[in-house]
Amino acid sequence: MSLAEQIIIISICVLGTILTRFLPFLIFSSKKPTPAYVQYLGKALPSAIFGMLVIYCLKDIRIFKGSHGIPELLSIIFVCILHLWKRQMLVSIAGGTILYMLLIQFVF
Amino acid sequence: MKKQAMIKKSFQAAFPYTIPIFAGFWFLGLTYGIYMNVSGFPFLYPMVMSFIIYGGSLEFVAVSLLLGAFNPLQAFIMTLMIQARHLFYGIAMLDKYKGTGWKKPYLIFGMCDESFSINYTATIPKEVDSGWFMFFVTVLNHFYWVFGATLGGLLGSFIRFNTEGLEFVMTAMFVVIFLEQWLKEDKHHSAFIGIVSSILCLILWGPDHFMIPTMLLILFLLTLLRKPLEQTGGLSTS
Structure with a gap:
């Protein structure tokens, strides 16, 4: 691939990304009131999105191979316990990550 | 002077939220930079x-797109497929990014998974300007990512490190954000819909192709359940 072709491919990646990020703001400008259905989606979507992002992070786990996703499951449970107990974002994240690193480096 | 103090306060409020992302991004960025380096690209590329x-x-x-045959249409379709989830983020942030002035285009440009999640869920203190808060979250995350990628591109395959498992920091962060959102709402229909749709589509389509079907299924179910959800007040208040 020539340099010009590389620049074209990279520009397409940039433009496509910008398009997906800006489109809702361009369609629903702040001058006109946002349709009720979109307002509803704006409120209802986030919880579903965060659930989707958690599964997205875990998508490469193979239940029937390797460590069967056990270190991930244990670490997530630990994150939840820590968070419900202390409600300190950084403590929960650090605790869960350290447990996961210990589990996959020394146990599994 | 007053404005400067306010900007400083916004930075101080935003920074702690970005610490887990610092941990995740320099590492993932580094991995990406190394991958580019061993694929034969100088550090300027990453x-x-x-x-x-x-x-x-x-x-x-994009690394494999650059290494393969020149195919702009394929690159465009791949980009839209991978990035389509940002459409959801935009819909959710329509209100929150309102009135942020000159910062708005940059806030939208830098709306990655992590910046969106933090800017949507963070409890921003009253004395802090939310526009500046979200701006600093976005700038810091952007900086961590570029820093990691550049470092990886420079050091390439020279570095060895025993950080196996550090990438879990991003999973842990999304779990915490999911849990925070869960604790904020009375009913959890939407959260269930998100988890169940994702798992179902992951089983049916596999890890590389499940995101678009998942998004369509979520959209379908939320549209179907609009009336009952609005009536029972199962929506988050934030």
Whole structure:
């Protein structure tokens, strides 16, 4: 691939990304009131999105191979316990990550 | 002077939220930079690409797009497929990014998974300007990512490190954000819909192709359940 072709491919990646990020703001400008259905989606979507992002992070786990996703499951449970107990974002994240690193480096 | 103090306060409020992302991004960025380096690209590539594309998974895919045959249409379709989830983020942030002035285009440009999640869920203190808060979250995350990618591109395959498992920091962060959102709402229909749709589509389509079907299924179910959800007040208040 020539340099010009590389620049074209990279520009397409940039433009496509910008398009997906800006489109809702361009369609629903702040001058006109946002349709009720979109307002509803704006409120209802986030919880579903965060659930989707958690599964997205875990998508490469193979239940029937390797460590069967056990270190991930244990670490997530630990994150939840820590968070419900202390409600300190950084403590929960650090605790869960350290447990996961210990589990996959020394146990599994 | 008053404005400067307010900006400083916004930075101080925003920074702690970005610490887990610092841990995740320098590491993932480094991995990406190393991958570019061993694929034969000088460090300028990961540096510039991480800065102007600023989307982790697409940047990894872009390496194979650059190494393969020149195919702009395929690159465009791949980009839209991988990045489509940002459409959801935009819909959710329509209100929150309102009135942020000159910062707004940058806030939207830099709306990656992590910046969106923090800017949507963070409890911003009253004395802090939310526009500046979200701006600093976005700038810091952007900086961490470019920093990691550039470093990886420079050091390449020279570095050895025993950080196996550090990438879990991003999973842990999304779990915490999911849990925070869960604790904020009375009913959990939407959260269930998100989890169940994702798992179902992951089983049916596999890890590389499940995101678009998942998004369509979520959209379908939320549309179907609009009336009951609005009536029972199962929506988050934030």
